[in-house]
Amino acid sequence: MKAVVIDEHGPPESLKVQERPKPVSAPGEALVRVRACALNHLDTWVRRGVPGHSFPLPLIPGSDVAGVLDTAAPGFSPGDEVVVAPFVTCGRCDACLSGDDVRCRKYGILGESRDGGCAEYISVPYASLFPKPPELTFVEAASVLLAPLTAYHMVATRAGVKTGDKVLITAAAGGVGSAAIQIALDLGAKVTGVVGSPEKATSVKEIGAGEVVVVERGQGLFDAVKAAIGKASFDVVIDSVGGEFLETGVRLLRPFGRLVTCGATAEPVASIDLRRLFFLSLSVLGSTMGSRWEMSRVLNLVAQGRFKPTVHAVLPLERLGEAHRILEERRVIGKVVVEI
């Protein structure tokens, strides 16, 4: 089969299609013929390498798979259109059995801890299979997996957003950000999106954010918020940027406010005034991915038309390196997807 394999970490140009043996499914797994695989910033980290972390190379990247079932699986027939949960868990520990599989000690991510979807075929556990929402194309279906799952876990579960909450979302035009906007609105929140350009502001307004803050290059988030909406404070901040954005996020929280972080695309280190943290009873919460139940919630929102994917660009697998470049240039609105 055709597959892009990361043999060693390198630049986008190092991503080349190779010929690889078709995977052989382990017991309890099914083979999926991949039709589309959506990219995430995680893909660029896996390609570049992360200091102090070792990925199991050689590795096929790609976490978000939509395709056609090639073999039988319980509840499915060969030929069924499916999407694949972007993670795998052991399925046997207390966390898995109680439905809290996000806490599974063996939680792994497709394309990060085991082979992903930038290939013609992928073998995945039966439990990872979900019916593809029939109204979506394969490209759209691949776009409603890892990022919306991450956003759902952050907004609904970790932050516990409820009706009337004021929510600030950074990188609001990105995969997680645009999903977080829709999920927060669905929960009855008032949403302010933070973006880096007027084009992104337009798209974030279209998704439904009530207020948008454009941070000009070289401008701090705090000053940008003050300039755009004056004296502001929020019940919840959803951040994936890190650094100064996280620091400012904490400064903008009301008493008992919650900041949830799922990424550090700009800067992994931030300093927080602890006096603010304890005097105002604030919470700073980490969040990674989500559970199978939350995946199902996201797909239900999609089926009901309450959550819509935003696709920025579609490229063939042969141009995966170019797709990584597009993602890294940060002018992206929505998902970058490769078709196989």
Ligand SMILES: [Zn+2]
């Ligand atoms: Zn487990």
